[in-house]
Amino acid sequence: MAAIGNAFGQTLRSEWTKLRSVRGIAWLLVALTLAVALSLLGGAQTSTSTTGPRHVDEFTFVHRSLVGDGTVVARVLTQQHSHEFAKAGVMVKQGAHSGATYAALMVTPGHGVRLQADFTIDQRGSANAAPRWLRLTRSGPSVTGHESADGVAWIEVGSVRLATLATAVEVGLFVTSPPNIITTREGTNTSSEPVRTLGAATFDNVAVSSAAQEPTDWRTDHIGATDNVGAAGTTGASEVGGVFTVTGSGDVAGVRSEGNDDVVRISLSGLQLAVLAMVVFGVVFMTSEYRQGLIRSTFAATPQRGRVLWTKAMVIGASAFATGLAVSVAAVAFTQPILRRNGYVPPAYPYISLFDPPVRQAVVGSALYLTALALMGLGIGTLVRNSAGAIVAAIGLVAVPQIATGPLSEELRTWIYRLTPTAGLAIQQTRGHHLIDPWLGVGVAFGYAAIALVLGHVLLRSRDV
Numbered sequence: 001m002a003a004i005g006n007a008f009g010q011t012l013r014s015e016w017t018k019l020r021s022v023r024g025i026a027w028l029l030v031a032l033t034l035a036v037a038l039s040l041l042g043g044a045q046t047s048t049s050t051t052g053p054r055h056v057d058e059f060t061f062v063h064r065s066l067v068g069d070g071t072v073v074a075r076v077l078t079q080q081h082s083h084e085f086a087k088a089g090v091m092v093k094q095g096a097h098s099g100a101t102y103a104a105l106m107v108t109p110g111h112g113v114r115l116q117a118d119f120t121i122d123q124r125g126s127a128n129a130a131p132r133w134l135r136l137t138r139s140g141p142s143v144t145g146h147e148s149a150d151g152v153a154w155i156e157v158g159s160v161r162l163a164t165l166a167t168a169v170e171v172g173l174f175v176t177s178p179p180n181i182i183t184t185r186e187g188t189n190t191s192s193e194p195v196r197t198l199g200a201a202t203f204d205n206v207a208v209s210s211a212a213q214e215p216t217d218w219r220t221d222h223i224g225a226t227d228n229v230g231a232a233g234t235t236g237a238s239e240v241g242g243v244f245t246v247t248g249s250g251d252v253a254g255v256r257s258e259g260n261d262d263v264v265r266i267s268l269s270g271l272q273l274a275v276l277a278m279v280v281f282g283v284v285f286m287t288s289e290y291r292q293g294l295i296r297s298t299f300a301a302t303p304q305r306g307r308v309l310w311t312k313a314m315v316i317g318a319s320a321f322a323t324g325l326a327v328s329v330a331a332v333a334f335t336q337p338i339l340r341r342n343g344y345v346p347p348a349y350p351y352i353s354l355f356d357p358p359v360r361q362a363v364v365g366s367a368l369y370l371t372a373l374a375l376m377g378l379g380i381g382t383l384v385r386n387s388a389g390a391i392v393a394a395i396g397l398v399a400v401p402q403i404a405t406g407p408l409s410e411e412l413r414t415w416i417y418r419l420t421p422t423a424g425l426a427i428q429q430t431r432g433h434h435l436i437d438p439w440l441g442v443g444v445a446f447g448y449a450a451i452a453l454v455l456g457h458v459l460l461r462s463r464d465v
Contacts, residue, residue, distance in 0.1 A: 055119040057098040058224035058250025063172030070210030079130040080200040084110030086177040088201035098224035105145035123158035175248035282377025324370030358430040365427030372445035379452025
């Protein structure tokens with residue numbers, strides 16, 4: 001038993017020495033470089049191609065001018081529940097154009113009263129919905145919001161300081177309603193399409209007070225809108241007997257409204273390209289010995305051919321996991337700032353940490369997935385014994401199910417996804433519905449690796465070389 005153990009250890013050291021040789025280190029460095037470069041490139045391209053503007057500023061604004069200090073007050077009498085974050089309230093804004101600095105006090109159907117400013121500030125008031133009295137008071141660069149149930153007893157919601165607020169501003173009523181996001185899944189691909197909603201609210205007891213000027217006429221503008229058509233009608237405003245009816249569509253927010261993207265999966269999306277490097281790494285570790293005629297020397301030194309294969313698998317597995325883990329950590333760490341610069345920021349997209357359990361699972365699981373594919377490459381390389389043929393076969397198992405299932409039904413595409421090595425990509429998903437349990441998906445990938453290695457072991461013992 002000791003002799004067998006010593007022989008196995010010697011074979012393991014021999015295979016590790018081959019990896020550490022100039023040829024082995026070259027392949028490892030190529031695999032690592034390609035994996036890192038492709039992963040970061042893929043993650044960066046995905047983040048920049050899927051993001052919208054850094055802020056959304058689209059709403060119907062019924063407003064008049066205010067010079068100097070003053071107050072705008074109104075009661076939101078009714079509000080349509082067009083979206084849980086539909087907004088109706090009063091606003092102080094630098095000008096009647098998108099992107100201008102602002103402070104807004106609003107009611108929402110699902111999230112109560114809120115004071116928001118400059119796309120980054122969000123202060124919570126009560127949990128009440130309409131009807132609700134709202135009041136904004138401007139004093140120099142400071143804007144303070146109050147809410148009330150009866151217009152008599154007021155409760156402060158908060159105060160914000162807008163350093164760039166000019167002397168002359170626009171104040172008034174606003175209404176908007178974010179789009180609903182309809183998600184469609186086709187096989188391994190998921191697409192999201194925004195469907196506009198139309199918010200509506202009525203206001204009464206509307207008043208603007210200022211010691212510096214006489215009241216001006218009310219004007220209606222569709223801020224930031226390419227058109228004034230919502231999902232259920234036309235945006236606009238009317239006033240009858242002191243009651244304003246306002247409809248609007250869009251949002252006023254520092255991030256895109258939907259908040260449904262999976263930032264961890266986006267960060268790791270480039271690993272689908274890094275798969276190529278890992279497969280090649282596994283294949284070449286075996287086929288290069290056949291190409292150079294070194295396999296005869298290897299088998300002469302170690303007649304137990306199965307031992308050669310399994311020690312190669314141990315060396316490849318450890319190297320691939322270390323490489324995959326480094327790539328996954330780098331992908332998340334380096335693409336997160338890119339995502340944040342493109343609008344993936346709180347509250348819709350909280351900052352993530354590598355120590356968060358879902359992130360940790362995705363990172364470690366991705367490293368294991370790459371390990372499985374490297375081992376599968378080793379097994380297929382053992383079966384085929386030719387680098388080009390083995391690489392084509394291995395990559396085909398991974399790539400074809402992702403690109404050649406378009407004409408098939410969704411149910412069939414789903415089963416192909418579940419039953420091929422592609423299933424391992426489920427480990428990268430941290431939000432939404434999974435087509436397969438993430439760890440089961442990684443298990444499927446390792447199942448293909450095990451089948452390839454076992455078949456390789458059988459044929460390796462039955463061949464002359």
